[in-house]
Amino acid sequence: MKQSVALSHASRLVNHGPTVLITTAHEGRRNVMAAAWSMPVEFTPPRLAVVIDKKTLTREMAVASGRFAVNIPGRALADLTFAVGSVSGREVDKFEHFRIASFEGAMPGLPLIDGCSAWLECRLIREPHSEDAYDTCFCEVTAAWADDRIFVNGRWSFREDNVDLHSLHHLGAGNFACADQVVQARNVAA
Amino acid sequence: MKQSVALSHASRLVNHGPTVLITTAHEGRRNVMAAAWSMPVEFTPPRLAVVIDKKTLTREMAVASGRFAVNIPGRALADLTFAVGSVSGREVDKFEHFRIASFEGAMPGLPLIDGCSAWLECRLIREPHSEDAYDTCFCEVTAAWADDRIFVNGRWSFREDNVDLHSLHHLGAGNFACADQVVQARNVAA
Numbered sequence: 001m002k003q004s005v006a007l008s009h010a011s012r013l014v015n016h017g018p019t020v021l022i023t024t025a026h027e028g029r030r031n032v033m034a035a036a037w038s039m040p041v042e043f044t045p046p047r048l049a050v051v052i053d054k055k056t057l058t059r060e061m062a063v064a065s066g067r068f069a070v071n072i073p074g075r076a077l078a079d080l081t082f083a084v085g086s087v088s089g090r091e092v093d094k095f096e097h098f099r100i101a102s103f104e105g106a107m108p109g110l111p112l113i114d115g116c117s118a119w120l121e122c123r124l125i126r127e128p129h130s131e132d133a134y135d136t137c138f139c140e141v142t143a144a145w146a147d148d149r150i151f152v153n154g155r156w157s158f159r160e161d162n163v164d165l166h167s168l169h170h171l172g173a174g175n176f177a178c179a180d181q182v183v184q185a186r187n188v189a190a
Numbered sequence: 191m192k193q194s195v196a197l198s199h200a201s202r203l204v205n206h207g208p209t210v211l212i213t214t215a216h217e218g219r220r221n222v223m224a225a226a227w228s229m230p231v232e233f234t235p236p237r238l239a240v241v242i243d244k245k246t247l248t249r250e251m252a253v254a255s256g257r258f259a260v261n262i263p264g265r266a267l268a269d270l271t272f273a274v275g276s277v278s279g280r281e282v283d284k285f286e287h288f289r290i291a292s293f294e295g296a297m298p299g300l301p302l303i304d305g306c307s308a309w310l311e312c313r314l315i316r317e318p319h320s321e322d323a324y325d326t327c328f329c330e331v332t333a334a335w336a337d338d339r340i341f342v343n344g345r346w347s348f349r350e351d352n353v354d355l356h357s358l359h360h361l362g363a364g365n366f367a368c369a370d371q372v373v374q375a376r377n378v379a380a
Contacts, residue, residue, distance in 0.1 A: 012361070015226050015227075015360055015362060016207060016209075016359035016360060016366075016367050017206060017207010017226075017359050018207060019206075036205050036206070036207075037205075037231065038229060039207075039228060039229045039239070039241065040227055040241070041227065041241050041324040041326055042325075047324065049229070049239060051229065051230070075373055079375045079376050079377075079378050083375075083377065083378045127323075129319065129320075130317075130320055130326075133317075134237065134239065135231065135232075136231055136239060136320075136326075138324060138326075155361065155362065155365075156361050156367070167367075169369055170205055170206060171205065171206050171345065171346050172202055174374060174375040174376075175345075175373070175374055177206050177357075177369035177371070177372055178369070178373055179359055179367035179368070180367070180368065181368045182365055182366065182368070183265055183358070184364060184365055184366075185268040185271065185272035185273075185364040185365075185366065186269050186272075187269075187273065187276060188269050188272075188288070
């Protein structure tokens with residue numbers, strides 16, 4: 001079940017480097033693309049950097065609307081994640097084409113993708129130089145949610161009974177590593 | 191065994207969001223810190239963005255020397271990865287303190303950490319605004335290597351016989367998800 005995530009915990013959702021789905025909406029259109037390149041840059045306020053190529057419709061819509069959402073797909077959505085990265089929203093409405101179910105969070109009209117493990121709504125922070133030189137878009141997370149079967153008490157909980165929601169980490173060509181086993185480091189510095 | 195990685199494949203080493211170790215050297219000093227926040231921003235030339243807090247010795251040394259290395263630790267180095275993130279190089283020489291073995295790549299004096307799965311030498315691209323506002327340091331990869339037990343023909347190969355080299359993805363508080371099982375997406379868009 002979808003639960004609110006405290007903004008102070010939002011960076012934890014992407015701290016481990018998952019491949020994400022970026023959704024946008026503007027003037028009655030909507031779109032979704034896959035992005036392997038994103039990271040937190042600040043805990044409080046929670047801010048991210050996401051690489052969104054300047055040639056994409058997503059970039060155009062993110063800049064025009066000033067907002068986008070970061071959806072974190074799990075293993076069950078591997079095919080979809082690869083597929084939406086393989087066609088352009090300029091050619092088809094990917095939501096219709098791939099029959100993607102979505103719902104709204106706090107930003108009216110911005111689709112969040114059903115079946116993901118977590119969702120972050122973001123406000124684009126305009127940084128023309130980084131956007132132009134590195135396709136790097138900075139944003140501030142304004143609201144976040146996670147499925148409480150996999151994100152429990154402010155922490156990811158990767159277990160055998162929720163493998164479908166384990167995050168995907170794109171290796172290339174549709175191969176994803178899955179965040180599965182968890183290792184607890186001993187604090188040898190203490 | 192350490193093998194050279196073609197620069198055109200360098201982004202693949204960090205495409206899946208591993209936690210990395212950043213090594214620096216300047217005027218006879220050396221340092222290492224853990225960084226969970228890094229990503230590629232361009233394939234060719236291979237460029238990365240890495241968040242390096244402005245208060246860290248690593249940041250000071252990276253700016254002063256104009257270079258640093260990105261080391262990708264595997265599961266066997268989980269304790270070390272957590273440990274070097276828990277103390278400051280201003281207080282101790284972490285290489286001595288934790289008995290870290292290292293070797294040189296192409297940049298004289300810059301330590302690469304023994305036992306890692308891959309290594310990328312980088313030249314800092316000065317971007318004062320991104321560095322100041324987001325602690326985001328852009329760099330260009332000038333050389334890369336990987337252990338050929340885990341990176342084969344330009345691809346990560348996570349198998350049961352090389353689990354010690356599987357990349358770490360920090361969840362917080364010393365908990366790391368490991369990139370283990372690999373899922374091959376079907377191209378439903380085709």
